[in-house]
Amino acid sequence: MPFKVIKQNILKFNEDRADKIRRTLDKRGVFMVNIISSPGSGKTTLLEKVTPLLKSEEISFAILAGDCFTSNDAVRLDKAGAKVTQINTGNACHIDAQLIQKALKEVNIGELDFVIVENVGNMVCPAEFDLGEDCKIALLSVPEGHDKPLKYPLLFKESELVIINKLDLLKQTDFDLEQCEKNIFKVNPKVCILKMSCRNGRGINAFVKWIKERISNKNKSFDLATS
């Protein structure tokens, strides 16, 4: 079985780079999240909605938008008023730490409070790659089904926050919200769950509040470390 060894080498190579990124962000008190979901769960729409709210809170942030091909998401986020850098992975199924190192060189980290990585649409591989982020966020949308946390457990286990999006489609699907929450807690009993509909606005303010608290906590530990 040559696969296992090869995979470990790739992951070790990635981990070293992720540790460097984490040290750089920690030194400057910048909070970074890595948002992971299936294609079409609503990552870009969420970031479009959040952008003006973060700006009105005077939070300085940049988005690193990952996609195999196209700059469609980056164009949408730029229109919404965000500072955005496109990361194209080609046929690669995830962003790795090396790509984040390159992308961070394009933004002035010294001026930022917050970095958002919008990963490639894929529930499996991105969950395996540490990008040096403070935390992973899993986004699951109602039409995908309440069974997904059990079928793709690594993502839900690795995430600090799970957002259940497209709640406006609850009545049109067989999605069982209660069962979904049970499935999420089965995989990760300590995770925070946020119910959302980017379409009707439910949960967006709660997400901004969560971001503000996390940035504030990071700043506190940054102040302690540098005082």
Added chain:
Amino acid sequence: MPFKVIKQNILKFNEDRADKIRRTLDKRGVFMVNIISSPGSGKTTLLEKVTPLLKSEEISFAILAGDCFTSNDAVRLDKAGAKVTQINTGNACHIDAQLIQKALKEVNIGELDFVIVENVGNMVCPAEFDLGEDCKIALLSVPEGHDKPLKYPLLFKESELVIINKLDLLKQTDFDLEQCEKNIFKVNPKVCILKMSCRNGRGINAFVKWIKERISNKNKSFDLATS
């Protein structure tokens, strides 16, 4: 860049096995499809609906159901009356040809007309791995958005048939069906597109008809080769 070389080795290793599978299936006149989509696009629901129809047409078939973890899909398909073998990939993001070789040993190929591989829910990696199938089928569901064929082109380029599922949700989303078809044809001008709603039954019979024709064509070339 050690990645490229490693990937090529893995793909070569896979390709050799896929060629062996293809020869075995060709020798016996068995038609095999590899269905690929995001998590929750409706692969299992489609196979549940198709199972009784294939049985009433006296088509002898087996489903190889791929998932990272759980046997939930296999249990559902077994209940629907299908012969099903579960393939669990662990944290691996795709089924490879070696796993198909093992799974095919569990079914009596000599008795079959048709094998359906239900791949792991992932639009990226599974498209890269030849499993020895006659053709790949891409499944895209309305809530995922009409832009996906451009963002994940390899799958749509590699597929002979694209099924657009969950058409019943058209009115509740911003999905532009015409634009979606244009996006698909941009990536793959020769592909066949089938519009479907597993929920209200639209397109299911057309899919069964497509399967029957393909099995019949495979049998013809099998008869020619052996006569």
